[in-house]
Amino acid sequence: MMDVIQQLREQAKKLLEEKKVDLVIGFGQGTELARTTPVFIDSPEGVSKLTWGPFCANNLAKYLTDYKNAPGNIAVVVKGCDSRSINRLLDDNQISRDKVVIIGVPCSGQLEWQKVSAEIKPGASLKEVVDNGDSVSVKTDAGDYKFDKKDYLLHRCLVCENPNPVVSDLTIGKEQPVKNYEDRFAEVQALEQMSTEEKNAYWDKQFSRCLRCYACRNVCSVCTCQTCVFDQMLPMWVSKRTNLSENTAFHLTRAFHVAGRCVDCGECDRVCPMDIPLRKLNQKIHKDLGDLFESPTPGTKPGLVSPLGEFSPGDPEEFM
Amino acid sequence: MESRVVNKGQISELLDKLAKDYNLIAPIKEETMTLFRRVSGAQDVLLDYNNSDISPKGCFLPQNEKTFSYMYTGDTLEINKPEGVQKTVLFGARPCDIKAILTFDPVFEGVKFGDEYYSNKRKSTVIIGLSCSKVLSTCFCYAMGGGPCDGTGSDLLLTEIGDKYYVEVNTEKGKALVDAYSQIFSSQGAEQLAKDKEELAKKLSGEFVRKVDLTGVKEVLDGNFELPYWDGDNAKKCIGCGTCTYVCPTCHCFDIFDYPTGDFTGDRLRCWDSCMFPEYTLEAGGHNPRPTRKERIRNRFMHKIKYHLDRYNMVGCVGCGRCVNKCPVNIDITKIINDLKEVAQNV
Amino acid sequence: MLKRLLEYVGFEPGRFQARWISGSEGAKFTTTIKDMTEKIKSLGPNKKMRDDIL
Numbered sequence: 119m120m121d122v123i124q125q126l127r128e129q130a131k132k133l134l135e136e137k138k139v140d141l142v143i144g145f146g147q148g149t150e151l152a153r154t155t156p157v158f159i160d161s162p163e164g165v166s167k168l169t170w171g172p173f174c175a176n177n178l179a180k181y182l183t184d185y186k187n188a189p190g191n192i193a194v195v196v197k198g199c200d201s202r203s204i205n206r207l208l209d210d211n212q213i214s215r216d217k218v219v220i221i222g223v224p225c226s227g228q229l230e231w232q233k234v235s236a237e238i239k240p241g242a243s244l245k246e247v248v249d250n251g252d253s254v255s256v257k258t259d260a261g262d263y264k265f266d267k268k269d270y271l272l273h274r275c276l277v278c279e280n281p282n283p284v285v286s287d288l289t290i291g292k293e294q295p296v297k298n299y300e301d302r303f304a305e306v307q308a309l310e311q312m313s314t315e316e317k318n319a320y321w322d323k324q325f326s327r328c329l330r331c332y333a334c335r336n337v338c339s340v341c342t343c344q345t346c347v348f349d350q351m352l353p354m355w356v357s358k359r360t361n362l363s364e365n366t367a368f369h370l371t372r373a374f375h376v377a378g379r380c381v382d383c384g385e386c387d388r389v390c391p392m393d394i395p396l397r398k399l400n401q402k403i404h405k406d407l408g409d410l411f412e413s414p415t416p417g418t419k420p421g422l423v424s425p426l427g428e429f430s431p432g433d434p435e436e437f438m
Numbered sequence: 439m440e441s442r443v444v445n446k447g448q449i450s451e452l453l454d455k456l457a458k459d460y461n462l463i464a465p466i467k468e469e470t471m472t473l474f475r476r477v478s479g480a481q482d483v484l485l486d487y488n489n490s491d492i493s494p495k496g497c498f499l500p501q502n503e504k505t506f507s508y509m510y511t512g513d514t515l516e517i518n519k520p521e522g523v524q525k526t527v528l529f530g531a532r533p534c535d536i537k538a539i540l541t542f543d544p545v546f547e548g549v550k551f552g553d554e555y556y557s558n559k560r561k562s563t564v565i566i567g568l569s570c571s572k573v574l575s576t577c578f579c580y581a582m583g584g585g586p587c588d589g590t591g592s593d594l595l596l597t598e599i600g601d602k603y604y605v606e607v608n609t610e611k612g613k614a615l616v617d618a619y620s621q622i623f624s625s626q627g628a629e630q631l632a633k634d635k636e637e638l639a640k641k642l643s644g645e646f647v648r649k650v651d652l653t654g655v656k657e658v659l660d661g662n663f664e665l666p667y668w669d670g671d672n673a674k675k676c677i678g679c680g681t682c683t684y685v686c687p688t689c690h691c692f693d694i695f696d697y698p699t700g701d702f703t704g705d706r707l708r709c710w711d712s713c714m715f716p717e718y719t720l721e722a723g724g725h726n727p728r729p730t731r732k733e734r735i736r737n738r739f740m741h742k743i744k745y746h747l748d749r750y751n752m753v754g755c756v757g758c759g760r761c762v763n764k765c766p767v768n769i770d771i772t773k774i775i776n777d778l779k780e781v782a783q784n785v
Numbered sequence: 786m787l788k789r790l791l792e793y794v795g796f797e798p799g800r801f802q803a804r805w806i807s808g809s810e811g812a813k814f815t816t817t818i819k820d821m822t823e824k825i826k827s828l829g830p831n832k833k834m835r836d837d838i839l
Contacts, residue, residue, distance in 0.1 A: 148768040150575060155768035156675040176767060180677070232763070240575040241647030310793065318795025318833060327471065329492070329501070331712070333679035337766050349717055358693055358709045359502050363834045370790065377786060389766035391491065391681045393470045402793045406786055426786065436788075437803040 119171055119247050122223065122291040126195070127165045129221060129288060133193050134162045139219050140190030143181050145174040151244050151258065152234040156181065168195075170291075171247045172229045172254050175272060177383045179203035180339040182213045193219040197228075198280035198294075202381035202417025203339035205285055209421060210379070212342050222286025224294040227267055227275040229254060234270060238263055268299045274384030274397060277302045284418055303405045305398060321366070327392040328365040330358075334386035334396050335372055340379045347371065373399035378407060378424030381417035410434050441632060442605040442616055442623035444596070449603065452622050453480035456527050460564070463497055464529040465490050474528075483529070485598075488574055489758060493535045493687030497528050498542060498559050501684075503708045505555060505694070510702040526563040527615075534579045534758040536567050536591040538687030544750040545690055555708070564611050567592035569638070573645040576759030578772055580643055581650035584756055587639035597635045604631035650772045651779070652743065652753065658782035659744045667781050672774065673732035675767045680712030682761035682769070683738070688746075688754050691718070713737050739774050796833055799824045 130142045146157035146167040157167045177200045242260035256263045281294035380400045387397035407413040411425035457479045464483040472487045474494040509516040546556035570586035589595030593612035596603040616623045683689040693711035698704035719728045746754030
């Protein structure tokens with residue numbers, strides 16, 4: 119992993135020195151050992167802030183739309199899943215390809231930092247991280263730790279469609295094999311099997327916890343509306359009250375608004391402070407899109423048209 | 439100050455009694471979350487937890503609150519306020535969260551303006567605190583004037599020691615409660631436990647790993663509203679969600695609006711609001727004095743470490759570490775404080 | 786898609802229905818509405834997303 123970090127810094131430095139880009143968005147060490155934070159680097163000296171490893175959960179493609187109208191070019195570090203966002207943003211005309219330099223890094227799964235942190239002696243500092251395939255070794259000044267991926271991976275990483283970026287200008291690190299620890303739609307299927315009452319009880323419980331902090335919406339790389347319907351005051355489509363009815367309206371609208379565009383990066387699920395399994399809503403849509411329209415995961419290829427955005431005579435016609 | 443002892447075996451009995459006599463709010467486990475909820479007895483109450491995911495501030499400032507309902511009949515306007523508040527016991531609040539309630543008091547019970555919705559709840563609630571038994575990597579209450587076994591603000595403070603709870607009676611309210619359940623609260627062995635508690639407090643205070651020091655930070659902010667620091671990475675990486683403000687035990691901003699239930703009837707509600715949202719400061723004419731995330735972030739952190747001090751001589755942060763833990767992009771108030779100290783060197 | 790999502794979160798099957806009826810299909814319109822009314826009546830009042838105050 120050290121050589122990936124080294125190469126990453128070299129390439130970023132080169133891009134900035136040669137003035138190919140004005141800004142590099144990447145991962146930097148966070149304030150916890152097992153955590154990274156987005157960093158924005160605008161000078162060659164700053165590249166030493168860049169890091170890489172199994173604690174780079176954020177989808178940095180999100181930030182590209184912030185610089186949509188800014189002058190200059192931007193380089194962004196993306197994992198496989200994040201790179202699907204790039205394709206999607208390109209297809210939505212949210213960013214222009216010639217303004218973005220995509221630094222792709224093949225990824226072998228991201229760990230849940232809270233779980234890892236709980237195991238490591240507080241205050242320890244990181245020495246090295248080594249990927250052993252099915253586990254990750256974390257070496258610190260307070261001892262070495264080993265984390266089995268099947269127990270410590272972020273939930274979304276247990277199934278990974280694209281460990282390697284699907285679009286990139288330069289790739290750093292060696293290609294990673296596809297590795298799945300469970301069946302992609304197992305949880306959705308389990309929910310589908312439940313009775314109406316059980317489904318209702320399950321989701322009511324989840325939605326009633328919602329604080330409406332909108333982290334799920336704000337972190338979403340394909341939520342690109344200038345003004346969101348939930349921020350509108352006049353008319354107030356959904357009020358500020360946080361009750362089950364309004365929360366359900368919010369979550370269904372959010373999930374359905376990204377139907378056919380959601381790239382399944384799982385960020386909504388990760389950031390929810392109340393642990394609402396938001397991805398189970400999006401995954402249901404992914405599953406149905408696959409079943410009904412044989413549609414691949416959005417963003418896996420450039421130029422994919424969402425089945426909900428076009429008409430084909432072969433479409434299923436359940437409503438005729 | 440008086441003190442008492444409760445055997446661990448009797449804590450369920452106490453909780454059951456409290457649930458019967460009061461509206462009992464206590465920490466519970468809901469799936470992966472630790473939350474404060476109303477409980478009907480000891481069976482749901484979680485006694486062994488680090489800190490709740492959301493603070494119990496909702497006991498005094500609920501996320502949604504009906505202030506009154508209105509009905510216009512054509513020539514008269516009828517206003518109905520909700521019925522009086524119930525006697526409540528808030529059980530198991532951690533010292534940092536209790537300290538946070540103290541930061542609410544001058545805001546809602548100020549000399550000039552009192553808030554009856556808040557003060558009614560505050561008056562009728564007995565706070566039973568629970569000392570921490572563990573320091574988390576995100577904790578830094580010591581730097582904000584608190585401590586893992588600090589009973590300030592609580593009516594009773596329980597500290598777990600061996601198979602007993604050491605109980606400090608801090609107020610008259612607490613005394614009344616102890617007297618009402620005198621068969622559970624004994625005074626036997628309290629002296630020894632008081633010493634044990636001191637030991638525990640000392641041990642825990644040595645376990646903090648976050649180095650935070652507020653000295654000089656307010657001073658640099660006092661004369662420097664426009665620090666280039668605020669243009670930095672924090673403003674760039676913030677995604678503008680309300681997580682930090684909603685999980686924060688000291689954030690108390692709210693919005694008031696009418697919710698019509700008919701043409702001439704409706705409710706006036708008060709709901710939590712967040713200064714991280716763009717609409718928070720959006721004016722009717724379309725102007726927004728805090729147009730970008732830079733201004734909004736600056737406001738939030740200035741409020742914590744300057745404005746609250748200016749107004750009430752209290753730090754607006756209690757060091758619970760929730761925002762540090764939950765921020766999706768790892769914006770960390772302890773880092774900001776340390777960065778500002780560095781900035782202070784060069785101003 | 787929406788129908789499936791609604792049923793997934795606990796709406797009863799048939800609570801939400803969508804039909805394509807052209808302006809010239811009067812008979813289809815009548816029977817569809819009749820069927821829909823019958824179905825909804827048999828399901829009873831909707832309990833999900835009721836707007837209870839607070």
